[in-house]
Amino acid sequence: MLHLSGGSPRTRGHLVSAADLTRDDAVLILDTAEEMARVADRPIKKLPTLRGRTVVNLFFEDSTRTRISFEAAAQRLSADVINFSAKGSSVSKGESLKDTALTLEAMGADAVVIRHHDSGAPHRLATSGWINGSVVNAGDGTHEHPTQALLDAFTLRRRLVGPDAGLGQDLSGRRVTIVGDVLHSRVARSNVHLLHTLGAEVTLVAPPTLVPIGVEHWPCEVSYDLDAVLPKSDAVMMLRVQRERMNAAFFPTEREYARRYGLDGERMARMPEDAVVMHPGPMNRGMEITAEVADSARCTAVEQVANGVSIRMAVLYLLLGGSESAVTNYRTEESK
Amino acid sequence: MDTTVSAAGPARPVLEAPDIARVLTRIAHEIVERAKGADDVVLLGIPTRGIFLARRLAAKLADITGATVPVGSLDITMYRDDLRLRPARALARTEIPGEGIDGRLVVLVDDVLFSGRTIRAALDALNDIGRPRAVQLAVLVDRGHRELPIRADYVGKNLPTSLRETVKVQLTEEDGRDSVLLGARPADGQ
Numbered sequence: 001m002l003h004l005s006g007g008s009p010r011t012r013g014h015l016v017s018a019a020d021l022t023r024d025d026a027v028l029i030l031d032t033a034e035e036m037a038r039v040a041d042r043p044i045k046k047l048p049t050l051r052g053r054t055v056v057n058l059f060f061e062d063s064t065r066t067r068i069s070f071e072a073a074a075q076r077l078s079a080d081v082i083n084f085s086a087k088g089s090s091v092s093k094g095e096s097l098k099d100t101a102l103t104l105e106a107m108g109a110d111a112v113v114i115r116h117h118d119s120g121a122p123h124r125l126a127t128s129g130w131i132n133g134s135v136v137n138a139g140d141g142t143h144e145h146p147t148q149a150l151l152d153a154f155t156l157r158r159r160l161v162g163p164d165a166g167l168g169q170d171l172s173g174r175r176v177t178i179v180g181d182v183l184h185s186r187v188a189r190s191n192v193h194l195l196h197t198l199g200a201e202v203t204l205v206a207p208p209t210l211v212p213i214g215v216e217h218w219p220c221e222v223s224y225d226l227d228a229v230l231p232k233s234d235a236v237m238m239l240r241v242q243r244e245r246m247n248a249a250f251f252p253t254e255r256e257y258a259r260r261y262g263l264d265g266e267r268m269a270r271m272p273e274d275a276v277v278m279h280p281g282p283m284n285r286g287m288e289i290t291a292e293v294a295d296s297a298r299c300t301a302v303e304q305v306a307n308g309v310s311i312r313m314a315v316l317y318l319l320l321g322g323s324e325s326a327v328t329n330y331r332t333e334e335s336k
Numbered sequence: 337m338d339t340t341v342s343a344a345g346p347a348r349p350v351l352e353a354p355d356i357a358r359v360l361t362r363i364a365h366e367i368v369e370r371a372k373g374a375d376d377v378v379l380l381g382i383p384t385r386g387i388f389l390a391r392r393l394a395a396k397l398a399d400i401t402g403a404t405v406p407v408g409s410l411d412i413t414m415y416r417d418d419l420r421l422r423p424a425r426a427l428a429r430t431e432i433p434g435e436g437i438d439g440r441l442v443v444l445v446d447d448v449l450f451s452g453r454t455i456r457a458a459l460d461a462l463n464d465i466g467r468p469r470a471v472q473l474a475v476l477v478d479r480g481h482r483e484l485p486i487r488a489d490y491v492g493k494n495l496p497t498s499l500r501e502t503v504k505v506q507l508t509e510e511d512g513r514d515s516v517l518l519g520a521r522p523a524d525g526q
Contacts, residue, residue, distance in 0.1 A: 035430070049414040318424050321425075
């Protein structure tokens, strides 16, 4: 089979926002992750697929978990990984995002995984023309964290539908409740969009002060009463209370928050029997989740970490594994 | 390797359902003969149609030997040498039987043997999964035009073709009927 590759440059795909994914894209990523997950059971947990490709982890914000997850994913696919942390680098000496990007481009990065404290930085990187590589958003400000949403959807599908039965399926009709600090949570935002795309019904539960303005335009319901929503939930996603972002008084005391919006054993008992408890980590035990719930068999926190590597392998493979990306031909503002 | 049937030109059947059944029966007997029984044989089909052929062979081996033969699948997508020439493609299932492949006789099963590149990728994939005692290859059709030093141990039908022709295998499980079709590639084709 002859195939002339021609001289045309690769059309690069990006993963900047979960809201950009179509249902078919999202299901393809989940199905691919299911095959990637099986590699973890092999004696040699490595595939030659991205040999010779370079993946740069560009982290302007500390996140050991997300970084090592991307690092493990890239290495299992045999890509070369360069970790670029803003602390102690040229960025702390005042280098702009543009100059950093041009540096990475000069080093031949095929993909840039970016975590940034400002919302929109990955979008800027993807659309600026500074780099030719694929851009993967690993969390930007309070905007999005698409791979977290994908790994949550993957975990949900495996638990609620089944690893094999789930292939090709979405989450139609599943009811997912997201509880906690929605205002500061890019995880919540990405999850609302992705879960909606996959057909799930999403309900946000939070103190009124932690519900973002404009939430009425999100494809979800909002409730202030956790106990009323729990019996109708197939999954409850507990968000971390982000103490580092709590510079205003969003709730009176931590004890009151835990009492009204925390998940303890008694509340968990009100959920349907096969419902699961999710947490993106790191957990504040005693705050949004009690140790009893965190250590129960219904809590998927540890599974989510393992699934994160599979999902990131799937994303990197689908973006970099061929002459052009199989998913997310990222829509620019003009074409939306 | 499956070659898509061309839209142009009528495709001529070279094997029909009874021929395919006979051919698979013969291959099953050959496997038993060469392996002196089929005690340590593991059949691994290469997606998509190799899997169905492997399952059919396993059923025939069970009839002949009275023992069940482990059968699985081996997806070679991530080991292909032409990944960079085409868009990233969806993965198929790799299912290694519980017995594993270490120390066993692995028989790879595919529908059409053409350039040999699929089989090279399969050998690489096997290398990451375990260390078989030996690896053999069974194909329904060998259409020639090898680009690598690879040959099949069991061949259903040797089918001399030109590069302008296409070979399409249809199996009931996937296509609703059993046949092997020889067609012409469209003139503006690849």
